[in-house]
Amino acid sequence: MAERPDINPRPVTRCVCHDVSFREIAASNARSLEEIATRCGAGTGCQSCVPYLQKMLATGETAFAVIQDDRE
Numbered sequence: 001m002a003e004r005p006d007i008n009p010r011p012v013t014r015c016v017c018h019d020v021s022f023r024e025i026a027a028s029n030a031r032s033l034e035e036i037a038t039r040c041g042a043g044t045g046c047q048s049c050v051p052y053l054q055k056m057l058a059t060g061e062t063a064f065a066v067i068q069d070d071r072e
């Protein structure tokens with residue numbers, strides 16, 4: 001998957017399905033996708049936020065350029 005800031009200049013900052021921001025999730029100190037899912041449900045709906053949650057867990061960042069799946 002590749003970052004594509006040219007697709008949408010607005011950063012991705014939240015799980016839309018569960019209306020929770022990555023900043024709120026990061027502040028909860030969850031350490032895994034499973035912990036995040038248990039605490040707020042993020043990543044358990046359409047799952048389009050999962051790559052961003054994984055990046056948040058790895059970097060601590062809470063706003064991301066759009067990631068495009070190159071397999072399309």
Ligand code: FES
Pocket residue numbers: 014015016017018042043044045046047048049050
């Ligand atoms: S945007 Fe997070 S599960 Fe749909």
